[in-house]
Amino acid sequence: METPSGNKGNRLKRSQRHIKFESFFRRLLSVVGLSMIVLVIGIMITLVVQSIPSLKASGAGYLWGKTWDPVADVYGAYPFLLGTLLTSFLALLISIPFSFGVAVVLGEYYPKGWLPDLLKNTVELIAAVPSVIYGFWGLAVLVPMVRTIEVKLGYEPIGMGIFSSSLILAVMVIPYAATLGRSLIQMVPSMLKEAAYSLGATRWEVVKSVIFPYTRSGLFAGVLLSLGRALGETMAVTMVIGNTSLIPKNIFSPGNTMASVIANEFTEADHPVYLSALIELGLVLFLVTVVINMAGKKLISGFTNE
Amino acid sequence: MESAILRSVNYNAYFGDNHVCKDVNISIPKNEVVAVMGPSGCGKTTFLRGINRMHELIPNATAKGQIFLNDEDVMEMHPIFVRLKIGMVFQRPNPFPNLSIYDNVIAGYKLNGIKLPKAERDRIVEHSLTRVALWKEVKDSLNKKGSFLSGGQQQRLCIARAVAMEPEVLLFDEPTSALDPISTSTVEELFHELKKNYTLIIVTHNMQQAARVSDRTAFFYMGELVEFDDTKQMFTNPRDVRTQNYITGRFS
Numbered sequence: 119m120e121t122p123s124g125n126k127g128n129r130l131k132r133s134q135r136h137i138k139f140e141s142f143f144r145r146l147l148s149v150v151g152l153s154m155i156v157l158v159i160g161i162m163i164t165l166v167v168q169s170i171p172s173l174k175a176s177g178a179g180y181l182w183g184k185t186w187d188p189v190a191d192v193y194g195a196y197p198f199l200l201g202t203l204l205t206s207f208l209a210l211l212i213s214i215p216f217s218f219g220v221a222v223v224l225g226e227y228y229p230k231g232w233l234p235d236l237l238k239n240t241v242e243l244i245a246a247v248p249s250v251i252y253g254f255w256g257l258a259v260l261v262p263m264v265r266t267i268e269v270k271l272g273y274e275p276i277g278m279g280i281f282s283s284s285l286i287l288a289v290m291v292i293p294y295a296a297t298l299g300r301s302l303i304q305m306v307p308s309m310l311k312e313a314a315y316s317l318g319a320t321r322w323e324v325v326k327s328v329i330f331p332y333t334r335s336g337l338f339a340g341v342l343l344s345l346g347r348a349l350g351e352t353m354a355v356t357m358v359i360g361n362t363s364l365i366p367k368n369i370f371s372p373g374n375t376m377a378s379v380i381a382n383e384f385t386e387a388d389h390p391v392y393l394s395a396l397i398e399l400g401l402v403l404f405l406v407t408v409v410i411n412m413a414g415k416k417l418i419s420g421f422t423n424e
Numbered sequence: 425m426e427s428a429i430l431r432s433v434n435y436n437a438y439f440g441d442n443h444v445c446k447d448v449n450i451s452i453p454k455n456e457v458v459a460v461m462g463p464s465g466c467g468k469t470t471f472l473r474g475i476n477r478m479h480e481l482i483p484n485a486t487a488k489g490q491i492f493l494n495d496e497d498v499m500e501m502h503p504i505f506v507r508l509k510i511g512m513v514f515q516r517p518n519p520f521p522n523l524s525i526y527d528n529v530i531a532g533y534k535l536n537g538i539k540l541p542k543a544e545r546d547r548i549v550e551h552s553l554t555r556v557a558l559w560k561e562v563k564d565s566l567n568k569k570g571s572f573l574s575g576g577q578q579q580r581l582c583i584a585r586a587v588a589m590e591p592e593v594l595l596f597d598e599p600t601s602a603l604d605p606i607s608t609s610t611v612e613e614l615f616h617e618l619k620k621n622y623t624l625i626i627v628t629h630n631m632q633q634a635a636r637v638s639d640r641t642a643f644f645y646m647g648e649l650v651e652f653d654d655t656k657q658m659f660t661n662p663r664d665v666r667t668q669n670y671i672t673g674r675f676s
Contacts, residue, residue, distance in 0.1 A: 245642075308516075309518040312478065312518070313518045316478060317508075317511075317531060317586070318589070323536070327520075327531075327534065392664065
């Protein structure tokens with residue numbers, strides 16, 4: 119048996135070591151956290167610095183300029199800004215019924231069972247498929263389908279364009295809102311749902327009047343995640359959007375998004391201002407996502423404070 | 425008992441293979457307060473939730489037998505109509521957190537998509553809140569969220585919400601187990617008022633409460649209805665030895 123004093127001494131040593139490690143660990147965590155901030159600011163600075171030649175050449179007209187003509191050294195980002203916003207919001211509009219539908223089915227109607235599990239895993243897999251594969255699938259299946267629709271509706275049968283891109287983006291962004299929505303819907307306290315059932319509500323009335331109001335801000339956050347993904351998606355869109363620098367006339371027109379222009383033309387950018395104009399496009403895309411995200415957060419906190 | 429408003433005939437309830445209520449036969453007279461007591465897991469809550477068909481909302485839960493409300497078998501009716509006629513109050517106060525006090529009271533109408541003129545809504549809200557002795561306390565803050573109220577007030581709001589639908593029977597699932605003693609006695613006093621217009625069935629694990637508030641008491645044990653009698657009779661002179669053991673505290 120050890121003497122009480124010896125025992126105590128051991129314990130003291132041990133805890134001093136722990137205290138030292140604790141302060142080291144805290145510093146380590148702080149460094150890791152700060153490095154994130156440094157990284158984002160660094161990206162921002164790189165984009166700004168590299169954009170300077172283009173900023174000097176085009177000035178503020180860059181954003182609203184309707185012509186993008188590298189041969190004549192005229193750079194206007196408006197067609198791509200429009201293309202990005204158009205494809206993303208159209209994609210969101212198409213995807214919301216599906217993502218909310220999946221969220222409600224898995225969260226409330228059938229939370230357990232092999233079929234719901236299959237559905238859940240499949241939806242999660244959608245997010246994991248590389249975007250090139252969506253691009254291929256879009257070219258092989260979606261584009262011919264859209265072409266048929268265009269013929270029926272009397273538009274020029276191009277197939278590639280804003281609408282095809284929106285469709286493919288819609289598929290790609292479904293999992294973000296669906297997965298978040300499902301887990302939130304499952305967290306709605308059953309006592310609230312039971313309260314509604316006990317008053318004679320149907321399942322749908324419970325979904326509409328209890329589940330949706332309760333999960334509103336979270337569902338919106340999921341949509342925001344989807345939007346972020348849609349805004350930045352590059353490869354699949356580049357493959358099916360038709361790649362033209364003209365302003366799209368309607369949703370079936372070919373066009374370009376900011377991301378797809380960068381992907382398409384970066385290797386061809388053979389003089390400094392052209393290259394810089396492309397980088398400035400990246401800067402604008404970056405800012406658009408930041409602004410939309412901040413506005414979304416503002417809306418979410420508005421929901422929660424209500 | 426000719427004036428029975430609610431009568432169960434060989435009612436059986438199951439969770440999967442687990443037989444929770446066994447051949448329950450009971451006749452509940454109109455405008456009485458009936459306490460349902462028994463040890464944990466005796467099937468009392470399951471029976472209560474069977475009456476308004478809430479039992480079957482749980483996956484795997486099934487039920488057999490008949491429960492007559494006036495002479496209609498609720499097991500044959502659509503659950504939605506059953507629940508409009510038989511209201512329920514839960515263990516924990518559960519007002520809708522996103523709704524005001526006013527909207528909580530008429531939530532049943534809103535949920536069912538019943539549109540009422542404003543004057544009618546106002547009348548229902550005032551009437552229901554008066555019935556639960558809450559009107560004076562909240563009449564100036566009807567537009568505040570129900571979640572700002574104290575626990576006892578929230579529970580009375582939930583009773584008002586059930587009362588607003590003008591049901592025939594009100595079911596209470598341990599309605600005071602989450603409340604402090606003062607709120608508990610306020611709610612208990614309500615039962616005496618409410619029985620003038622409704623029939624009350626109250627599940628409680630608290631024997632004193634059963635003795636205080638009820639006209640009749642049902643004692644459940646291991647899924648069976650052991651005894652159902654006048655409350656005074658049951659607490660002074662129980663017929664079954666299991667009831668006696670329970671009342672005298674041999675098990676709980």
